[in-house]
Each structure stands twice: as structure tokens, then as C-alpha cells.
Amino acid sequence: MKVYVLGADSDHYESLLMPGGGLYEFARRFNGRPMKKLGNDPKIKKDPRRLPKGDFPSLIPGVPIFSRRAVEALRDLLEETGEILPVTIGSDQYFLLNVTHVVDALDEPNSTLSRFADGRVFYIDHYSFLLEKLLGLFIFKIPQMIVGDVYVTDAFVERVHSAGLKGFWFPAVWSSDEVLEPLDIGSLCP
Numbered sequence: 001m002k003v004y005v006l007g008a009d010s011d012h013y014e015s016l017l018m019p020g021g022g023l024y025e026f027a028r029r030f031n032g033r034p035m036k037k038l039g040n041d042p043k044i045k046k047d048p049r050r051l052p053k054g055d056f057p058s059l060i061p062g063v064p065i066f067s068r069r070a071v072e073a074l075r076d077l078l079e080e081t082g083e084i085l086p087v088t089i090g091s092d093q094y095f096l097l098n099v100t101h102v103v104d105a106l107d108e109p110n111s112t113l114s115r116f117a118d119g120r121v122f123y124i125d126h127y128s129f130l131l132e133k134l135l136g137l138f139i140f141k142i143p144q145m146i147v148g149d150v151y152v153t154d155a156f157v158e159r160v161h162s163a164g165l166k167g168f169w170f171p172a173v174w175s176s177d178e179v180l181e182p183l184d185i186g187s188l189c190p
Contacts, residue, residue: 001131001134001135001153001154001175001176001177002153002154002157002172002174002175002176002177003127003129003134003151003152003153003172003173003174003175004151004152004153004156004157004170004171004172004173005061005149005150005151005152005170005171005173006064006139006149006150006151006152006156006168006170007058007061007168007169007170007171008054008056008057008058008059008167008168008169009054009056009058009167009168009169010057010058012051012052012054012167013051013052013053013054013056013057013058013166013167014046014047014049014051014052014053014054014057014058014167015046015047015049015051015057015058015059016044016045016046016047016057016058016059016065016089016094017044017045017046017047018042018043018044018045018059018060019043019045020043022042022043023060026042026060026063027060027062027063027147028147029098030062030063030096030098030099030147031146031147032099032100032102032141032143032146033100034083034098034100035083035085035098036083037085038085038086038087038096042087044059044087044089045089045090046089046090052166053067053167054067054165054166054167054168055067055069055070055165055166055167055168056070056165056166056167056168057094057167061148061149061150062141062147062148062149062150063096063097064096064097064099064150065087065094065095065096065097066078066094066095066096066097067094067095068093068094068095069165070095070160070163070165071084071095073159073160073163073165074156074159074160074163074165077138077139077155077156077159078097078139080101080138080139081097081099081100081101081138081139081140082097082098082099082100082101082139083097083098083100084096084097085097085098097139097150099139099140099141099150101137101139101140101141102140102141102142102143102146103133103134103137103140103141103142104133104142104143105129105130105133105134105137105140105142106124106127106128106129106130106142106144107128107129107130108144110128111124111125111126111127111128112124112125112126113125113144120144121144121145124144124145124173127173127174128174129174129176131176134153137153138152138153138155138156138159139151139152139156140152151173152170157170
């Protein structure tokens with residue numbers, strides 16, 4: 001089994017921006033706890049670079065945003081792991097995922113962690129996970145980085161590929177079968 005960071009291919013597909021600040025405060029709302037509804041549509045705009053639309057535009061790490069097509073293809077996996085929150089950007093409908101499935105699966109003693117002075121994890125240089133806690137997972141967050149990255153497993157990556165979804169980027173961070181270098185950049189979903 002492998003674990004990947006859920007990322008967007010912002011070099012080849014459309015990105016979204018939050019002009020005028022508020023990005024940090026917005027991202028902090030996606031903290032693993034249910035929010036039931038988003039409230040007013042956040043001030044999100046399309047990147048002026050005019051790249052092709054994908055199914056997973058880049059916005060903020062830890063705040064996944066999906067196209068309608070992606071939600072239709074992945075709905076069962078998304079509903080199992082969080083709240084699907086509709087948002088209108090320009091004239092297009094997108095869906096933010098508030099990941100509420102938080103799993104204490106990081107094997108801290110075998111990971112390499114950078115910490116703040118108070119002991120909180122600032123960055124994970126090398127990941128190690130507890131395999132038994134990953135079984136049956138598709139999408140999750142870890143409590144050590146609750147406002148940080150969203151992680152996915154092989155089953156999610158395979159589903160994205162089989163659905164022909166575009167704009168995803170899956171940097172592999174851990175494998176139960178092999179040691180991954182910290183800079184392994186994973187694979188892009190065309």
C-alpha cells in the first residue's frame with residue numbers, strides 16, 4: 001500500500017486564487033471537524049493564466065476542491081471521509097471537501113519530523129505510517145498536521161485514474177513495500 005499527498009497539477013491545469021487575503025483564516029476552518037455548511041461563498045477567483053480546466057483545480061493544501069464531474073465519479077469515497085460543500089466560482093459550480101476523517105496513523109518514532117518550540121509538528125521530512133490503521137482508508141488527515149495536507153491511498157488514486165479525471169497530482173510519501181525518498185514527486189493524472 002502507498003500513501004500520497006492529494007495535490008493538484010497547477011502547471012498544466014487551472015488554479016484558483018483567493019485575492020485580498022483571508023487565505024489562512026479560510027484554510028483554518030478545514031480542521032477535521034464538521035462545519036455543516038460553508039456559509040457565504042468565499043472570494044475565490046480563477047487564475048488569469050487561462051490553463052485548461054481540470055477536475056481538481058489548485059487552491060490551498062488541505063482544502064481539496066473538485067469539479068462536478070469529479071464529485072460524480074468519487075462521491076461515495078468523498079462522502080465517507082468528509083463534507084462535500086458546494087461553492088460557485090464565476091459561473092462554475094465546484095465542491096470543497098472538508099475532510100473529517102482524521103486518523104492517528106503516523107508512526108512518529110519512525111518518521112522524521114520538524115517541530116515548533118512547543119512540540120507541535122511543523123513539517124514532516126520523512127513519513128512512516130502504521131499499516132493497520134490505513135486499511136480501508138481512501139482519504140484522510142492526520143492529527144499532527146490537521147490544517148495541512150490531505151492524504152490518499154492507492155484505492156483513491158486508482159479510482160481517479162479509472163474515471164479519467166484530470167488535474168490531480170499524487171506525490172507518494174510512504175509505501176509499505178519500499179522506502180521512498182523524501183523528494184519522490186509521485187505521478188500526475190493527465
